[in-house]
Amino acid sequence: MSYFRITLVRSAIGLPRRTTDVLKALGLKKRMGTVFHPVSSSVAGQIMRVKELVEVKEVDRRLSKEEVHLERKPDPGYYIETQAPL
Numbered sequence: 001m002s003y004f005r006i007t008l009v010r011s012a013i014g015l016p017r018r019t020t021d022v023l024k025a026l027g028l029k030k031r032m033g034t035v036f037h038p039v040s041s042s043v044a045g046q047i048m049r050v051k052e053l054v055e056v057k058e059v060d061r062r063l064s065k066e067e068v069h070l071e072r073k074p075d076p077g078y079y080i081e082t083q084a085p086l
Contacts, residue, residue, distance in 0.1 A: 004036065009055050
């Protein structure tokens with residue numbers, strides 16, 4: 001089963017109530033928040049209502065909150081080869 005990975009990229013401040021209600025129905029509250037929904041025509045219709053505000057990808061499985069966090073975490077820019085003896 002595949003899922004839509006929906007991320008709110010732009011804020012809904014100042015937009016009509018109908019738009020904010022669609023975002024609320026999708027479960028998107030904050031900017032850069034990510035939710036997963038199974039692929040269906042009803043969810044696709046909701047996405048089309050707010051397509052300017054969200055980024056959508058189709059994925060094979062849901063990711064946990066920790067996995068999404070680690071995906072967004074930047075590379076530190078260095079790595080430790082061996083630990084120095086104490």
